[in-house]
Amino acid sequence: MSVSTVTYTFLGPEGTFTEAALLQVPGAADAKRVPCSNVNTALDKVRNGEADAAMVPIENSVEGGVTATLDSIANGPELRIIREALVPITFVLVARPGVEISDIRRISTHGHAWAQCRIWIDANIPDVEYVPGSSTAAAAMGLLEDDAPYDAAICAPLIASEQPGLNILAENIGDNAEAVTRFILVSRPGALPERTGADKTTVVVPLPEDHPGALMEILDQFATRGVNLSRIESRPTGLYLGHYFFSIDADGHASDARVADALAGLHRISPATRFLGSYARADKQSAVVAPHTSDAAFKSAHAWVDSILNSQP
Numbered sequence: 001m002s003v004s005t006v007t008y009t010f011l012g013p014e015g016t017f018t019e020a021a022l023l024q025v026p027g028a029a030d031a032k033r034v035p036c037s038n039v040n041t042a043l044d045k046v047r048n049g050e051a052d053a054a055m056v057p058i059e060n061s062v063e064g065g066v067t068a069t070l071d072s073i074a075n076g077p078e079l080r081i082i083r084e085a086l087v088p089i090t091f092v093l094v095a096r097p098g099v100e101i102s103d104i105r106r107i108s109t110h111g112h113a114w115a116q117c118r119i120w121i122d123a124n125i126p127d128v129e130y131v132p133g134s135s136t137a138a139a140a141m142g143l144l145e146d147d148a149p150y151d152a153a154i155c156a157p158l159i160a161s162e163q164p165g166l167n168i169l170a171e172n173i174g175d176n177a178e179a180v181t182r183f184i185l186v187s188r189p190g191a192l193p194e195r196t197g198a199d200k201t202t203v204v205v206p207l208p209e210d211h212p213g214a215l216m217e218i219l220d221q222f223a224t225r226g227v228n229l230s231r232i233e234s235r236p237t238g239l240y241l242g243h244y245f246f247s248i249d250a251d252g253h254a255s256d257a258r259v260a261d262a263l264a265g266l267h268r269i270s271p272a273t274r275f276l277g278s279y280a281r282a283d284k285q286s287a288v289v290a291p292h293t294s295d296a297a298f299k300s301a302h303a304w305v306d307s308i309l310n311s312q313p
């Protein structure tokens with residue numbers, strides 16, 4: 001794929017934190033970028049071949065998993081995560097010129113952004129009503145419409161400073177100054193990104209039913225092979241009450257022997273386990289590998305078993 005022919009979808013409109021994440025991808029600034037109004041649409045355009053890859057949010061350091069993304073990549077035709085990006089998150093409160101904080105009755109933003117600004121809102125505009133928005137940027141741009149059903153929006157500083165019709169009323173209103181959102185670049189299944197030594201593997205594991213201790217067995221597949229988990233969360237499958245899958249990020253690449261062995265174990269316990277990709281960690285932190293779970297240890301163990309099986313009388 002030459003850079004100019006690549007098409008990326010992302011959670012739009014222009015000016016979202018998701019677009020900032022996409023612009024971290026080499027060549028994305030010159031590629032075709034298609035904003036989508038929700039995560040599902042961005043991913044479906046990859047599934048049906050309209051786009052080569054989609055950038056979507058998956059996890060925020062304050063608010064946790066982005067359920068729209070976790071559910072969409074767990075279902076439907078398979079997709080693969082090929083890259084991750086981290087974006088520091090800071091929020092501003094914006095309104096049309098002339099509107100003061102004391103005038104604000106209704107605020108719109110993305111649900112995750114709203115959840116990250118609770119303390120400031122409770123302290124400064126406690127009785128305000130929340131109007132859900134499809135993204136922070138969509139909420140801010142909506143203020144420019146004559147019939148906007150809200151008087152203020154919470155969004156990224158960049159979009160606020162670039163729009164002449166928007167006035168910043170308060171800066172740094174997030175509850176946590178260190179907040180970071182993690183985004184994933186998702187493509188159709190293909191060759192895995194190469195192992196870098198600082199990688200992450202993502203899987204979706206449906207919890208087998210009528211199987212006492214299944215969660216413990218799933219976790220054991222990682223623990224006994226010395227594979228550290230950096231995220232695990234459960235989501236309802238939507239089929240019926242009590243039916244769940246686990247979305248898991250593990251340190252390492254599928255080509256690391258300990259990770260490959262853990263994946264095989266997961267498949268035995270839950271055959272519908274979905275592999276979502278192995279890709280380089282954005283923070284470049286290498287996994288700590290104990291000597292007995294290194295590739296060399298697995299190789300020598302397999303060679304030992306082979307020697308037993310092949311031994312002649």
Ligand SMILES: O=C(O)C(=O)C[C@]1(C(=O)O)C=C[C@@H](O)C=C1
Nearest residue numbers: 016017018057110112135136181
């Ligand atoms: O609305 C945006 O700007 C987004 O990119 C979405 C999103 C999210 O889903 O978490 C991204 C980062 C912030 O945490 C708030 C909203």
